[in-house]
Amino acid sequence: MSGPGISVVICAYTEDRWEDILAAVSSVRAQSRPALETLLVVDHNHALLDRLGKEYKEADDVRVLANAGPRGLSAGRNTGIAAARGEVVAFLDDDAVAERDWLLHFAEAYADPRVMAVGGRTEPVWASGRRPDWFPEEFDWVVGCTYRGLPRGRVRVRNVLGGNASFRRGAFDAAGGFATGIGRDGDKRPLGCEETELCIRLSRARPDAVLLIDDRAVIHHRVPEAREHFRYFRTRTYAEGLSKALVARSVGTDKGLESERRYATRVLPAGVARGLRDALLARPGGAGRAGAIVAGVLTAAGGYVVGSLRARRGGTTFSVPEVPAAEAAGPPAPAEGAALEGAGP
Numbered sequence: 001m002s003g004p005g006i007s008v009v010i011c012a013y014t015e016d017r018w019e020d021i022l023a024a025v026s027s028v029r030a031q032s033r034p035a036l037e038t039l040l041v042v043d044h045n046h047a048l049l050d051r052l053g054k055e056y057k058e059a060d061d062v063r064v065l066a067n068a069g070p071r072g073l074s075a076g077r078n079t080g081i082a083a084a085r086g087e088v089v090a091f092l093d094d095d096a097v098a099e100r101d102w103l104l105h106f107a108e109a110y111a112d113p114r115v116m117a118v119g120g121r122t123e124p125v126w127a128s129g130r131r132p133d134w135f136p137e138e139f140d141w142v143v144g145c146t147y148r149g150l151p152r153g154r155v156r157v158r159n160v161l162g163g164n165a166s167f168r169r170g171a172f173d174a175a176g177g178f179a180t181g182i183g184r185d186g187d188k189r190p191l192g193c194e195e196t197e198l199c200i201r202l203s204r205a206r207p208d209a210v211l212l213i214d215d216r217a218v219i220h221h222r223v224p225e226a227r228e229h230f231r232y233f234r235t236r237t238y239a240e241g242l243s244k245a246l247v248a249r250s251v252g253t254d255k256g257l258e259s260e261r262r263y264a265t266r267v268l269p270a271g272v273a274r275g276l277r278d279a280l281l282a283r284p285g286g287a288g289r290a291g292a293i294v295a296g297v298l299t300a301a302g303g304y305v306v307g308s309l310r311a312r313r314g315g316t317t318f319s320v321p322e323v324p325a326a327e328a329a330g331p332p333a334p335a336e337g338a339a340l341e342g343a344g345p
C-alpha cells in the first residue's frame with residue numbers, strides 16, 4: 001500500500017447510536033484503501049465502553065479506548081490522536097458512513113508534503129427521507145454537512161470540517177491538539193468550531209501548510225428527526241455564534257471571521273434571493289428558506305454578541321493540549337501557558 005498509513009478515529013458517547021457506530025466502523029473496514037486501524041474513543045460512558053470492547057474483542061484492526069481527557073468531543077479526538085499509529089489521522093462521525101474511496105482520496109492529496117489537512121464532502125441523510133422544504137442548503141452546516149457556498153473540487157480552504165477530515169500527524173506536533181472547552185459535550189448545547197480554531201492555529205504555526213477539501217471524499221451523515229425542526233436550527237445557529245466568539249477570542253477576529261464574511265455577504269444574500277424567486281414561482285418552501293436564512297443570520301449574530309460580551313467579562317477557560325506520540329500515549333495535558341480566556345454557553 002503506497003502513501004501514508006491512515007488511522008481513523010471515531011468518537012462515541014451514547015448507546016442510542018449503537019447501530020450507527022457499527023455502521024461507521026463497517027464503512028471504514030470496507031475501504032478500497034484500507035485504514036491502518038480504527039480507533040473507537042468512548043466519552044465517559046462505561047456501559048458503551050464495555051459493550052464496544054466486547055463487540056470488537058477479536059478484531060485486530062479496531063481498538064476501543066476511553067476518553068483520557070475531560071468530557072467532550074475535542075478531548076476524545078485528542079485521545080485518538082495520541083494513540084494513533086498512522087502518519088495521517090482521519091476523523092469520522094459516529095453517525096456517518098464513508099463511501100468506499102473516502103480514504104483513497106485523502107491519501108492521494110498527501111502526496112504533496114505541504115498538505116497538512118484534507119477534508120471531504122458530507123451529505124445529509126434525513127430521518128424523514130427528504131430535506132424539509134424550509135431548510136436552506138446554505139445552512140447544512142447546522143446538521144454537520146457540507147453547505148452550499150463551499151468551493152467544489154479539490155481546493156485550498158481556511159479550515160476543514162471536523163466530522164469528515166484528516167490531518168497529517170505533523171500538524172498536531174506543530175500546533176497542538178483540539179482545544180478543549182470549545183466543541184461539543186454530548187447532548188449539551190451544540191457548540192462547534194474546534195476544527196476551525198485548530199486549522200487557523202496550524203496555519204499560523206506552519207505558514208507553508210496547505211489545507212484542502214476534496215469533495216470526492218464523501219461520507220453520508222444521518223440527521224435525526226429532532227434536527228429537522230426549526231427549534232434545533234435556531235439553537236444550533238445561536239451556538240455557532242457563541243463558538244465563533246470563542247474562536248475570535250483565540251485567534252483574532254480577522255482570521256476567526258475571514259471565511260464568514262464572504263459567506264454572509266455573498267452566499268446568504270444569493271440564498272435569500274433564490275428563496276424569494278421560488279416563492280414568486282409558487283415552488284414549495286421558497287419563502288420558508290428565505291426566512292430561515294434571515295433568522296439564522298440574526299440568531300448567530302446574537303450568539304456572537306453574547307459570547308463576545310461574556311469573553312470580555314472573563315468566561316470559561318479553554319486550553320490547547322500537546323498530543324504525545326503514540327508510543328508515549330497517555331492523557332493529553334494542556335501545553336504550558338496555553339490556557340486562554342473564552343466564552344462558554
